[in-house]
Amino acid sequence: xxxxxxxxxxxxxxxxxxxxxxxxxxxxxxxxxxxxxxxxxxxxxxxxxxxxxxxxxxxxxxxxxxxxxxxxxxxxxxxxxxxxxxxxxxxxxxxxxxxxxxxxxxxxxxxxxxxxxxxxxxxxxxxxxxxxxxxxxxxxxxxxxxxxxxxxxxxxxxxxxxxxxxxxxxxxxxxxxxxxxxxxxxxxxxxxxxxxxxxxxxxxxxxxxxxxxxxxxxxxxxxxxxxxxxxxxxxxxxxxxxxxxxxxxxxxxxxxxxxxxxxxxxxxxxxxxx
Numbered sequence: 001x002x003x004x005x006x007x008x009x010x011x012x013x014x015x016x017x018x019x020x021x022x023x024x025x026x027x028x029x030x031x032x033x034x035x036x037x038x039x040x041x042x043x044x045x046x047x048x049x050x051x052x053x054x055x056x057x058x059x060x061x062x063x064x065x066x067x068x069x070x071x072x073x074x075x076x077x078x079x080x081x082x083x084x085x086x087x088x089x090x091x092x093x094x095x096x097x098x099x100x101x102x103x104x105x106x107x108x109x110x111x112x113x114x115x116x117x118x119x120x121x122x123x124x125x126x127x128x129x130x131x132x133x134x135x136x137x138x139x140x141x142x143x144x145x146x147x148x149x150x151x152x153x154x155x156x157x158x159x160x161x162x163x164x165x166x167x168x169x170x171x172x173x174x175x176x177x178x179x180x181x182x183x184x185x186x187x188x189x190x191x192x193x194x195x196x197x198x199x200x201x202x203x204x205x206x207x208x209x210x211x212x213x214x215x216x217x218x219x220x221x222x223x224x225x226x227x228x229x230x231x232x233x234x235x236x237x238x239x240x241x242x243x244x245x246x247x248x249x250x251x252x253x254x255x256x257x258x259x260x261x262x263x264x265x266x267x268x269x270x271x272x273x274x
Contacts, residue, residue: 030260034253037110044118045252048096048103051126052251055096055137059087062144070152085233088246090144092229092254093183093222095190097137101129103252104190107259112267129193135200136189143182151175184218185211187258188265195266214265225257 034041063083071079095103102122109116126133154172188207192198198206211218232250235242 049247051099052096098133102126105194147179
């Protein structure tokens with residue numbers, strides 16, 4: 001691929017890593033890989049955006065429906081704007097089913113300093129993990145419908161239920177907490193999907209156990225990912241036309257933050273088992 005002025009020419013040898021250079025870890029390794037793989041991650045984000053369009057439509061319609069039902073503000077422009085922002089958030093943190101599996105595979109290889117083609121490997125992993133990716137996506141739809149609705153029901157109509165308002169508030173908060181944990185589980189779901197040969201039920205169970213075992217770290221990674229997300233989202237709030245730039249850069253860069261962490265957790269566990 002010759003690319004455009006050489007920017008996307010992946011056949012051209014890069015700078016590489018000096019074999020005599022000291023081994024980088026953690027924070028320094030993260031930014032080293034990020035800068036060296038900048039254009040490949042950007043290109044991957046474009047592919048991911050293209051293949052996420054069906055999920056974008058589903059998430060936007062779902063968010064619009066929930067905002068119309070739950071939000072006390074019924075202004076259509078407000079509902080539409082919130083729907084767009086929430087859709088971007090969900091595509092970043094929940095993903096888009098099989099497309100997220102392809103993205104996770106390429107980013108996992110980048111974080112391991114292993115070779116990956118942004119298009120060929122992305123597409124091959126979509127096909128290889130299609131049904132498990134669709135299973136996670138369908139669970140996303142169900143939980144995104146049930147949990148916010150349950151929380152709203154308990155908070156708004158708790159006093160009219162046959163249980164005490166205190167229990168209604170507790171159940172409402174539990175629904176929000178479980179939704180947050182489900183979001184955090186995605187840090188491991190897709191990286192594990194493309195790394196380990198697991199049945200779907202065991203994949204969900206293992207992601208849950210890992211999330212609970214690493215909960216403080218997962219919350220910290222979520223905050224860091226949110227910082228990257230907020231940076232790119234600010235472009236959208238400044239000018240809708242900058243959404244093109246977000247599509248070129250934003251999605252895969254947010255995902256790179258937690259795939260980098262999840263890959264190290266998985267590799268550490270695999271090394272101990274071996």
